[in-house]
Amino acid sequence: xNKTIVAAVAAFVLGSITTGAFLAESQPAxxxxxxxxxxxADDGPMRHGPxxxxxxxxxxxxxxxxxxxxxxxxxxxxxxxFALIHRAExxxxxxxxxxxxxxxxxxxxxxxxxxxxxxxxxxxxxxxxLATGDGSVIAHFTMDPKTAHLARVS
Numbered sequence: 001x002n003k004t005i006v007a008a009v010a011a012f013v014l015g016s017i018t019t020g021a022f023l024a025e026s027q028p029a030x031x032x033x034x035x036x037x038x039x040x041a042d043d044g045p046m047r048h049g050p051x052x053x054x055x056x057x058x059x060x061x062x063x064x065x066x067x068x069x070x071x072x073x074x075x076x077x078x079x080x081x082f083a084l085i086h087r088a089e090x091x092x093x094x095x096x097x098x099x100x101x102x103x104x105x106x107x108x109x110x111x112x113x114x115x116x117x118x119x120x121x122x123x124x125x126x127x128x129x130l131a132t133g134d135g136s137v138i139a140h141f142t143m144d145p146k147t148a149h150l151a152r153v154s
Contacts, residue, residue: 091145093148101143114130114133117137122142124145125144139154
């Protein structure tokens with residue numbers, strides 16, 4: 001029995017050493033100030049991000065680094081494209097405005113057959129329906145005329 005336990009412990013230790021060797025990464029030397037200073041500009045995958053150590057966007061990047069860089073680049077391009085447009089706090093939307101926004105969204109996504117119907121005030125919000133080309137309603141939405149917050153009702 002002792003031989004079995006010793007063999008199991010030895011196998012565990014050897015497996016741990018082998019796994020550690022495969023997972024080990026060569027890290028660049030840290031800043032001269034030691035651990036108390038600010039992180040280096042290029043500290044690889046161990047950079048501290050919003051989710052803790054190892055999730056940052058250093059040169060090695062975290063698990064989602066490439067996707068996040070691409071998404072940020074698209075957002076920056078969109079911001080540069082529409083930089084002349086100012087977003088007002090109160091958008092003062094009317095039912096025709098809401099209808100145009102919903103129609104624009106459909107066109108933006110390549111849908112030329114659906115329609116926006118029944119755009120009208122419903123209390124503090126403006127309601128509208130999305131319908132197929134033949135007029136059968138698919139869903140009902142509301143939009144806040146001040147913030148343009150969209151909510152699906154049914």
